[in-house]
Amino acid sequence: MTEARNHTLDAMRGVAALCVVLFHARGMFGMNPAPHGYLAVDLFFALSGYVIARVYDARFAGGLTPFAFIRRRLLRFYPLYLLGLAIGVVRELLVIVTHNPSAMAPSTLAALAGAGALFLPMPLIDDNLFALNVPSWSLLFELLVNIAYALAFPWAGRRVLVAVGVLSGIALALGIAATGTVDHGALIGQFGLGTLRTLFSFTIGILLWRYRPAVPRVPALLLLVAVAVLLIQPFGGAAFDLAFVFLFSPLLVALGTNAVEPRGAVPAFHYLGILSFPLYAVHRPTLRLAEGFQNVVPLPLPVLGVLCIVGLMIVCPLLDRWYDRPVNRWLGQRFGGRADPARMAAP
Numbered sequence: 001m002t003e004a005r006n007h008t009l010d011a012m013r014g015v016a017a018l019c020v021v022l023f024h025a026r027g028m029f030g031m032n033p034a035p036h037g038y039l040a041v042d043l044f045f046a047l048s049g050y051v052i053a054r055v056y057d058a059r060f061a062g063g064l065t066p067f068a069f070i071r072r073r074l075l076r077f078y079p080l081y082l083l084g085l086a087i088g089v090v091r092e093l094l095v096i097v098t099h100n101p102s103a104m105a106p107s108t109l110a111a112l113a114g115a116g117a118l119f120l121p122m123p124l125i126d127d128n129l130f131a132l133n134v135p136s137w138s139l140l141f142e143l144l145v146n147i148a149y150a151l152a153f154p155w156a157g158r159r160v161l162v163a164v165g166v167l168s169g170i171a172l173a174l175g176i177a178a179t180g181t182v183d184h185g186a187l188i189g190q191f192g193l194g195t196l197r198t199l200f201s202f203t204i205g206i207l208l209w210r211y212r213p214a215v216p217r218v219p220a221l222l223l224l225v226a227v228a229v230l231l232i233q234p235f236g237g238a239a240f241d242l243a244f245v246f247l248f249s250p251l252l253v254a255l256g257t258n259a260v261e262p263r264g265a266v267p268a269f270h271y272l273g274i275l276s277f278p279l280y281a282v283h284r285p286t287l288r289l290a291e292g293f294q295n296v297v298p299l300p301l302p303v304l305g306v307l308c309i310v311g312l313m314i315v316c317p318l319l320d321r322w323y324d325r326p327v328n329r330w331l332g333q334r335f336g337g338r339a340d341p342a343r344m345a346a347p
Contacts, residue, residue: 007220007261007265007266007269007270007273008220008223008256008257008259008261008269009047009050009051009253009256009257009273010269010270010272010273010274010276011220011224011268011269011272011273012043012047012223012224012227012252012253012256013043013044013047013272013273013276014269014271014272014273014274014275014276014279015224015227015228015272016040016043016044016227016231016276017040017275017276017277017279017280018275018279018309018313019034019036019037019040019227019228019231019232020034020037020038020040020041020135020280020283021037021279021283021287021309021312022034022037022232022309023035023036023037023038023040023231024037024135024283024284024287025287025305025308025309027291027301028287028290028291028301028302028304028305028308029301029302029305030301030302033232033305034231034232035232035233035234035236036230036231036232036233036236036240036241036244037231037232038182038183039182039230039231039241039244039245039249040231041138041185041197042182042197042201042244042245042249043201043227043249043252043253044138044142044280045138045141045142045145045197045198045200045201045202045205046201046202046204046205046208046249046250046253047205047253048142048145048146048202048205049145049149049201049202049203049204049205049206049207049208049209050205050206050208050209050253050257051205052146052149052205052206053149053205053206053209053210054209056069056149056150057153057209057210060150060153066147066150066151066153069146069150070146070147070150071335072340073143073146073147073340074143075328075331075332075335075340076328076340077119077139077142077143078119078331079323079324079327079328079331080277080278080281080282080319080323080324081119081136081139081281082117083281083282083319083323084133084135084136084281084282084284084285085113085116085117085132085133085136085285087133087282087285087286087289088116088132088133088284088285088288089109089113089132090289091132091285091288091289091292092104092109092132093109094289094292095292096109104125108124108125111124112124112125112131112132113132116130116132116133116136119140119143121137121140121188123187123188126187127187127188127189128186128187128188129186129187129188129191130186132285133281133282133284133285134186134284135186135280135281135283135284136281137185137186137194138185138198139281141185141194141195141197141198142198142202144195144198145198145199145202148199149202149206156206158207158210158211161203161206161207161210162207164199164203165200165203165204165207168196168199168200168203169200169246171196172193172196172197172200172245173242173246175192175193175196176238176241176242176245177238177242179193179238180237180238181237181238181241182197182241182242182244182245183241184197185197185198197245200245201245201249204249204250204253205253208250208253208254208257212257213254215254215255215257215258216255216258217258217259217260218255218258218259218260219259219260219262220256220259220260220261220262220265220269221262221265223252223255223256223259226248226252227252230244230248271317274317274320274321275313275316275317275320277320277324278316278317278319278320278324279312279313279316282312282316282319283312286308286312287308290304290308291304328340
């Protein structure tokens with residue numbers, strides 16, 4: 001895969017991450033700007049499967065150990081994951097010290113923070129696996145499927161992967177039909193469907209790399225618009241979720257590997273790629289923190305939402321440059337790991 005195609009996939013990931021933020025910022029807008037923003041997670045998993053396989057298939061074949069791979073992935077996740085957790089802790093501390101009736105007990109906050117620091121789910125509040133930063137559930141599932149990929153690599157040939165994709169896809173389709181949505185994984189009771197959701201799309205991504213189907217060359221901008229339209233459009237239900245997971249998401253990834261980029265678009269595409277993971281990792285607790293200041297500095301809802309999103313779009317690339325990359329380098333030196341060549345694999 002060429003470097004240009006990498007930029008297209010990264011840009012798709014950035015657009016999808018922005019749609020997730022819009023989905024979670026709906027309270028700030030008084031309406032839902034991206035009703036299907038939750039489907040971005042399925043696209044993330046498919047993109048991750050493709051990128052991880054592209055980068056690591058040959059490395060595993062060349063002798064890379066599962067332990068070394070898992071260490072790299074942990075080092076990749078932890079700095080921004082912990083920052084999102086810390087913002088969530090600060091938000092809850094402010095709720096406690098202001099004697100808000102919705103405040104959780106300090107002991108509950110301590111338990112959630114302690115478990116979260118170890119990347120362990122603790123469904124103490126509303127059955128959320130990660131109550132302090134709810135989207136972290138998908139990072140946990142991403143890490144688990146990465147571990148499964150590493151451990152199963154010697155046996156996971158094309159036929160095995162096709163079987164895994166078919167079986168997990170059938171089970172996932174039945175789950176979507178039964179519940180009316182694919183939006184599962186954040187709650188403890190959704191662990192099974194969350195696992196199927198992750199496994200199917202990640203496997204599809206691997207298969208797209210292993211088979212590398214011939215696809216037409218389409219404009220990259222058309223793919224970015226398609227991602228945004230599919231996640232923002234208001235019509236849906238179970239049928240649309242099924243269509244996105246089983247058709248649109250794999251098709252977008254496949255076309256993204258062979259897209260035609262407009263001249264001069266690489267910096268913008270690179271920005272979207274850099275933006276995606278910091279934005280995804282910290283946006284939810286940051287939005288909740290900002291909502292808490294609504295009574296202090298009253299602003300019309302759309303204004304508050306726009307300011308928060310613009311602020312995140314400015315700050316998150318700076319987090320990548322001045323926090324995430326330096327900490328990743330330090331952790332790599334401290335624990336003997338190397339920089340992860342699949343930095344943009346999730347989200």
